[in-house]
Amino acid sequence: MKRMLSLFLGVLLVLSLALAGCSNSGSDTEGDGEDGDGEVLTIGSWRTEDKAAYDKIIEAFNEEHPDIKVEFKPSKNTEYDTILNTALQSGEGPDIIQLRPYAPGMELAKAGYLEPIDDLDGIDVFTEETLSAATSEDGKVYGVPLSLNSAQMFYNKKIFNDLGLEEPKTWDEFIELNEKLKEEGVTPIALGTKEGWLLSLAHAIVGPAHYGANEFVDQITEGDKTFTSEEFVSSLDAMDELKQYFPENYEGLGMEDIRTLFFTEEAAMFPLGSWEIEVLREMSPDLEIGFFPMPSAEGKDPTMTTWVDGSYGINANSTNKEEAKKFLEFMTTEKFAKLFSDELARIPAVPGVKTEDELVTAMAEASNEYSTSYMMLVHFNRGNPTTKATLETELQGMYLGKQTPKGVAEKLQGNAVTYFEPFQ
Structure with a gap:
């Protein structure tokens, strides 16, 4: 009886390990999608307070691209640069990266971490001055400007x-x-x-x-x-x-x-x-x-x-570059700019977009008149x-x-x- 009991317990142990192995393998191969279907396009940012607004922005994007799953994954402002640089040096990081404006952001381009986007549909909506915040010394554009x-x-x-x-x-x-x-x-x-x-x-x-x-x-x-x-x-x-x-x-x-x-x-x-x-x-x-x-x-x-505040660029090591381009193209549109302005009370970088917020409108007008x-x-x-x-x-x-x-x-x-x- 003891030998039969030992044999029975051994079989149970082997079966449980096999089932556990099947379970782990399945989660690894299904990707990061919420329903196990494909990968998620991730957006890195230092704006933790913008999460609710980006949920609405992503929802609007999905009206046109329902097959692309997007997740806004911000880090604390004071920790963002360290977290991002560590990930990029390991060949990882978010698919879409919020770039610090001007020289700090373009250091990432010089290091080879960003994909040039000069041929992005809609990038020509921005003025040369606005694009300068995301233009590197090589003359290439690496980011879609977000706000003024x-x-x-x-x-x-x-x-x-x-x-x-x-x-x-x-x-x-x-x-x-x-x-x-x-x-x-x-x-x-x-x-x-x-x-x-x-x-x-x-x-x-x-x-x-x-x-x-x-x-x-x-x-x-x-x-x-x-x-x-x-x-x-x-x-x-x-x-x-x-x-x-x-x-x-x-x-x-x-x-x-x-x-x-x-x-x-x-x-x-x-x-x-x-x-x-x-x-x-x-x-x-x-x-x-x-x-x-x-x-x-x-x-x-x-x-x-x-x-010009931060721009959004594409991680050169991303496996979702085509999907990332579609999201950046969305960010050049009036639809995005209006939603961004209304939800976050910000002046969008896309020109000609009016907001119903009186304070934001007054600040935009004063900025144009007294800008330095x-x-x-x-x-x-x-x-x-x-x-x-x-x-x-x-x-x-x-x-x-x-x-x-x-x-x-x-x-x-x-x-x-x-x-x-x-x-x-």
Whole structure:
């Protein structure tokens, strides 16, 4: 009996292992599709907050391409670059990659990780200037531009109305506005210095009011001016001056902290990009948001800092390139642009698309009228570390009392001269 029982248990063990093996094999060969039918076209992004909107965008895409399964798989903004680069170096990564604008994104093209898309149907809808954010040094286009960003000073309309305040028209009026808010016990500007990118963005808003906007950008990119020129140093002086209007303990505050200060109405103003509208409305639907271009300190026109935000490119190692092209072609259409704008309160890169959102429309109009380049992102986001990153680090040092505005300028110039030919 014992021998028969042992034999019976042995047969059961063999059968169970065989069944388990069949089960594993089946899941490996069926692909990633939800119903086991084919692979899923994956989209990588740093915009975790856009998941619900992309579900609707994918649904619209599937109305025309029901056979292509698409999944939006974002990573946390601060972790995205590391996760993406690690995957690409292993020959993997998402089929469609959201590219950082200008030089950082085009580094992936130079490394051979992206598929050129010059022949993509619909790519010619974009202007040359817009495509420049996804055009590499080899002259080839590697991404479909997603949106046009602007950076400006948001403000709480209710606080302004309650205190009888108006949008400033000059730099002196802007300082007076901050003083009045401070006197009333309201934090004037929601800004923290813990995260460096917040400082380069804030400087992109404040700086042109002092160094002269597009004229200075042309001069410095041609080598006629430098970062140690008087105009640029004055922009750093202005950044230093504004610290008295930041929240208490601003050195330890990051993005989540300053956003909370603004949407809970503890701070009256918030220097940030146009992409933030959707997030703020989600946090506080009743928040009355206004904005104003930054008034000039030189008696010139106000400025709205603008640039092309991320583009979407195709992973050179993707096994779904044809499907990826179809999705990118969809992203060049007015149908996509309208849906993108309506769902995310963003200015789409596809030209001529109107939105019903009054705030977004007003920002788009102001961007067209008062546009100036995000100089550090568009022209000086190179080097090791980049000049943009150097600005962020040195401004953090300035706010900790370890650096001066003039010292920041000298560090920037020393960094840029290592790669920027007009300075050499």
